[in-house]
Amino acid sequence: MNDYLSKPVQPRQLAEMIEIWVAAGQVSRIDPKIDLAPSRRVSFDKSILLNRIDNDRIVFREIPQIFLTDAQPLLASLKEALCAEDRLKMQRHVHTLKGAAGSAGAMNMQALAAAIERSAQADDWEGSARLTDQLEAEFVEVKKEMDDACSVCLSSKKRNLIP
Amino acid sequence: MITLIAEDDRTSRRIVETNLQKWGYDVLSAVDGNEAWEILVHDDTPKIALLDWMMPGIDGVEICRRFRQMKEQDSTYLILLTALNRKDNIVEGLSAGADDYITKPFDRDELRARLRVGQRVLDMHSVMKDQFRQLRESYARIELDLKAAALVQKSLLPCEPPKIPGIEFAWKYEACDFVAGDIFNVFKLDERRIGLYVLDVSGHGVQAALLSVSLSRVLTPYIEQGGILKRYAADHRHRKIVAPGEVAGLLNLRFPVMSQTGQYFTFLYGILDTDTRTFRFVRAGHPYPIVIKGSEVAFFENAGNLPVGIMDNVHYHEGVIQLAQGDKIILYTDGMPEATDPRREQFGSDNIQRVLSSYPGDPIENDIQSLHRHVKDFAEDHPLSDDLTILGFQIL
Numbered sequence: 001m002n003d004y005l006s007k008p009v010q011p012r013q014l015a016e017m018i019e020i021w022v023a024a025g026q027v028s029r030i031d032p033k034i035d036l037a038p039s040r041r042v043s044f045d046k047s048i049l050l051n052r053i054d055n056d057r058i059v060f061r062e063i064p065q066i067f068l069t070d071a072q073p074l075l076a077s078l079k080e081a082l083c084a085e086d087r088l089k090m091q092r093h094v095h096t097l098k099g100a101a102g103s104a105g106a107m108n109m110q111a112l113a114a115a116i117e118r119s120a121q122a123d124d125w126e127g128s129a130r131l132t133d134q135l136e137a138e139f140v141e142v143k144k145e146m147d148d149a150c151s152v153c154l155s156s157k158k159r160n161l162i163p
Numbered sequence: 164m165i166t167l168i169a170e171d172d173r174t175s176r177r178i179v180e181t182n183l184q185k186w187g188y189d190v191l192s193a194v195d196g197n198e199a200w201e202i203l204v205h206d207d208t209p210k211i212a213l214l215d216w217m218m219p220g221i222d223g224v225e226i227c228r229r230f231r232q233m234k235e236q237d238s239t240y241l242i243l244l245t246a247l248n249r250k251d252n253i254v255e256g257l258s259a260g261a262d263d264y265i266t267k268p269f270d271r272d273e274l275r276a277r278l279r280v281g282q283r284v285l286d287m288h289s290v291m292k293d294q295f296r297q298l299r300e301s302y303a304r305i306e307l308d309l310k311a312a313a314l315v316q317k318s319l320l321p322c323e324p325p326k327i328p329g330i331e332f333a334w335k336y337e338a339c340d341f342v343a344g345d346i347f348n349v350f351k352l353d354e355r356r357i358g359l360y361v362l363d364v365s366g367h368g369v370q371a372a373l374l375s376v377s378l379s380r381v382l383t384p385y386i387e388q389g390g391i392l393k394r395y396a397a398d399h400r401h402r403k404i405v406a407p408g409e410v411a412g413l414l415n416l417r418f419p420v421m422s423q424t425g426q427y428f429t430f431l432y433g434i435l436d437t438d439t440r441t442f443r444f445v446r447a448g449h450p451y452p453i454v455i456k457g458s459e460v461a462f463f464e465n466a467g468n469l470p471v472g473i474m475d476n477v478h479y480h481e482g483v484i485q486l487a488q489g490d491k492i493i494l495y496t497d498g499m500p501e502a503t504d505p506r507r508e509q510f511g512s513d514n515i516q517r518v519l520s521s522y523p524g525d526p527i528e529n530d531i532q533s534l535h536r537h538v539k540d541f542a543e544d545h546p547l548s549d550d551l552t553i554l555g556f557q558i559l
């Protein structure tokens with residue numbers, strides 16, 4: 001058994017599970033980014049983050065900054081560990097990345113990080129490398145969307161200040 | 164309420180902090196397990212701690228384990244944050260001492276609800292701790308009061324046998340609680356007559372003790388102090404001694420306790436006339452007096468009456484025992500024959516007779532000591548289940 005779902009099955013959990021396993025390359029070789037559920041077309045799900053911080057606009061600008069600052073070196077460390085085939089280090093970095101991404105609303109990154117955790121567990125170095133490349137590409141998307149969201153947020157705040 | 168969030172991922176930590184602050188908690192943050200541990204073992208321990216399962220330094224589960232070992236009495240509510248949500252992990256976390264867990268990325272409403280559960284448990288714990296403290300204080304106060312009451316009660320008992328030429332007295336008294344339902348006394352009624360009684364209020368403890376103290380107040384020859392053992396003669400100047408049967412009747416009239424408190428009492432009151440060497444007594448529901456003449460040990464089974472306090476208008480019959488030089492009489496409460504051994508067997512009258520028969524010719528003091536020692540040996544030094552009084556005298 002590779003994974004499990006608790007009943008009653010929630011459509012969202014099922015979609016996430018499929019994403020994870022497709023991403024892990026163990027179900028299909030189709031690019032997981034193409035196969036993502038419609039809700040994950042965005043890389044940075046603002047509504048998830050907003051909901052998690054009670055729509056606090058100030059904290060909303062703060063979180064992406066923290067996330068982007070911390071994720072960058074984590075990604076670098078992850079790649080280092082991957083090259084060195086250091087499974088423990090890899091798992092630790094990707095675990096932290098997964099948590100941070102999930103908290104910040106970068107749901108695709110979270111799913112990819114989870115997939116890397118599993119493929120590392122399965123000693124699938126090739127799969128891990130492929131997924132890490134995808135993770136890196138996804139991070140660029142997240143950064144773009146987060147920057148956009150924050151500048152919109154900033155300008156709307158400015159508009160409010162200057163009527 | 165001080166709350167700790169220990170989480171190595173800055174993004175997740177900041178989100179939790181923000182929420183905790185919004186909900187009015189005072190927030191302490193730790194970036195890894197070691198920092199969390201330092202905060203937890205500090206004097207001003209957080210009341211709720213959110214601990215990431217996997218973080219550098221000591222991990223969340225290990226913190227729970229160490230904390231519970233070190234601060235057994237501490238009621239800090241420990242919640243594990245975990246990305247792992249498989250059943251065996253949850254079991255491991257809870258077994259290590261976590262009170263709850265929440266999976267990451269958390270749902271805001273769920274986090275808030277779980278924190279409220281934590282607060283509820285902590286509130287309950289503090290109420291219980293408070294009540295336990297109050298209970299302990301009250302118990303200490305009651306114990307102190309009881310000890311004081313026991314001293315008061317002891318002060319009502321005679322300290323040493325009265326010095327009366329030709330008569331030797333001896334006794335042994337032991338209360339099973341702080342305060343007792345048993346009471347006895349020996350006193351001079353006039354130049355040649357001595358009064359003595361042994362009394363046992365039903366039950367034991369405070370209720371029994373209060374009644375026995377009230378009774379001891381009226382069972383005195385001092386009329387001025389409310390005593391009923393003497394009364395003024397028709398000339399209103401001289402005093403005469405009230406006969407034992409009449410004393411029982413008076414008590415029965417003045418203490419109709421069965422209808423008031425469900426109590427009653429048994430007693431044996433006798434008057435020893437040192438001139439005629441007669442012992443005239445009333446026995447109200449009380450065990451038989453023991454009469455020892457030489458090597459002959461007998462229970463005087465005649466002249467029994469109902470206990471006092473149960474029924475109105477009881478006529479109390481008296482008994483008379485004629486004594487000679489060397490004769491002994493022993494009065495006691497049912498604490499002696501009904502003393503039980505660990506197998507719930509009673510000491511019984513056979514044992515009383517056997518003990519007294521095996522030391523013929525002993526002075527009364529020795530008889531009382533032997534009886535007491537045998538009762539204690541019989542009970543194998545278990546605490547008595549009832550008060551115990553043994554009172555005896557001997558014609559020298």
